[in-house]
Amino acid sequence: MSRPSRLVLLGHPVAHSLSPRIQNAALRAAGIPLEYVTMDVAPAQLRATLRTLRSEGAAGNITIPFKQAVFGICDHVTNIAERAGAVNTFWVQDGALIGDNTDVAGFEFAARDLLESARADLPKRVALLGAGGAASAVAAAIHDWDGAELLVWSRNPAQAEALVHRFALARAEPDLLQAVKGAELVINATPMGMADDVLPVPISALSRKCPVLDLVYRKGETAWVRAARDAGHPASDGLPMLVEQAARSFRRWLGVEPNREVMWGALN
Numbered sequence: 654m655s656r657p658s659r660l661v662l663l664g665h666p667v668a669h670s671l672s673p674r675i676q677n678a679a680l681r682a683a684g685i686p687l688e689y690v691t692m693d694v695a696p697a698q699l700r701a702t703l704r705t706l707r708s709e710g711a712a713g714n715i716t717i718p719f720k721q722a723v724f725g726i727c728d729h730v731t732n733i734a735e736r737a738g739a740v741n742t743f744w745v746q747d748g749a750l751i752g753d754n755t756d757v758a759g760f761e762f763a764a765r766d767l768l769e770s771a772r773a774d775l776p777k778r779v780a781l782l783g784a785g786g787a788a789s790a791v792a793a794a795i796h797d798w799d800g801a802e803l804l805v806w807s808r809n810p811a812q813a814e815a816l817v818h819r820f821a822l823a824r825a826e827p828d829l830l831q832a833v834k835g836a837e838l839v840i841n842a843t844p845m846g847m848a849d850d851v852l853p854v855p856i857s858a859l860s861r862k863c864p865v866l867d868l869v870y871r872k873g874e875t876a877w878v879r880a881a882r883d884a885g886h887p888a889s890d891g892l893p894m895l896v897e898q899a900a901r902s903f904r905r906w907l908g909v910e911p912n913r914e915v916m917w918g919a920l921n
Contacts (some may be wrong), residue, residue: 657712657906660689663723664716667691669847669921671870671892672714675899677912678919688804703750704742704899712906714742714899717844720786727752736747737793738819742902746778753905756790759898763889764794764866766836767817771887772866775887777836781805782829782853783842784812787868791821800865806832808843822823830858841867841877850876856884870895892920 660680662672668691676689693701699719703751704727706713715723715749720739724730728749734740740752766912769776777797781791784807795803803823807813817823832856833839833854847869856877859865865881870891871880881888896916903911 654744655710656685656907657687657744658710659712660906661711661713661715662689662691662704662716662784663694663699663719664691665694665696665711665718667693667716670716671832671895672716672899673687673711674919675896675916676903678915679900679903680750682912682915683907683909685907696722699723700911702822705745707745709765713742714902715741715743715786717787718820721789724752726750731781733757733793736796739789739791740788741786741898741921742905744906753791753902754788754790755898755901755905756791758901759894759896760787760791760868762897763891763893764840766893767864767866767887767889768907770889771862773837773887775801776864777801778836778838779803780826780836781823781842782832782840782865783807784809784816785842788842791868792816792823796820804832804836821862821914824851828861829854833858833860833863835860836863838864838866841865841869846875847871850852852877852880856880859884859886862886867891868894877904878893896920913919 730752734754741756742753804826805813813825817825834921845853857906868891878888878890899915
């Protein structure tokens with residue numbers, strides 16, 4: 654695969670993303686003369702934007718709210734993107750728009766890192782809050798966890814039903830408190846807490862010492878992560894997932910392994 658003409662991040666909104674800091678630090682460290690930039694795209698312009706990027710031979714990432722929409726636009730998708738039903742990474746090959754999902758590996762890394770720090774085994778009961786593109790990647794990863802049951806709660810019940818329909822281990826739970834009751838891992842894959850201190854679920858509803866993984870990230874961590882940790886729960890925000898999926902995307906586009914230490918250093 655030839656080197657992309659440019660690297661972009663498509664989203665709406667997208668200004669809050671830390672991905673440019675991470676990717677540009679890795680590009681400089683690797684001596685690659687490209688710049689990774691954000692593109693705030695109105696939903697009505699998504700298809701036209703992707704047509705232009707395909708004609709230019711560009712590559713990049715997809716973030717909220719387009720991961721599932723881009724899955725339906727790509728000419729071809731990888732097996733893992735097919736499983737997730739969502740795309741967060743794209744490139745052009747032989748004139749075709751190819752979609753991948755590095756969020757799956759990013760989540761797997763972040764979850765196992767959290768569970769290892771908590772000295773916990775892979776959970777048998779997992780609660781997932783949200784049913785969008787990030788949640789699809791979570792479900793695709795947990796699909797390979799032996800014997801795991803995944804309970805999905807969403808503010809959009811129809812979206813939750815559509816997600817669990819694709820995964821035998823998953824079932825929708827319309828009651829938030831019932832979804833997290835008895836869970837051995839609770840994951841927030843909604844935007845809640847991104848721009849405010851709203852908690853996706855009360856800490857008091859969690860099982861004792863249940864690990865908490867918030868896919869949202871903010872400077873100083875999210876209020877939910879801080880509150881969970883203060884109450885004795887192992888907790889992590891979305892930065893480990895962000896960095897790992899970014900590293901996997903970098904390798905996909907450029908065929909070289911990025912320096913992860915440099916990527917993490919760009920966040921300080």
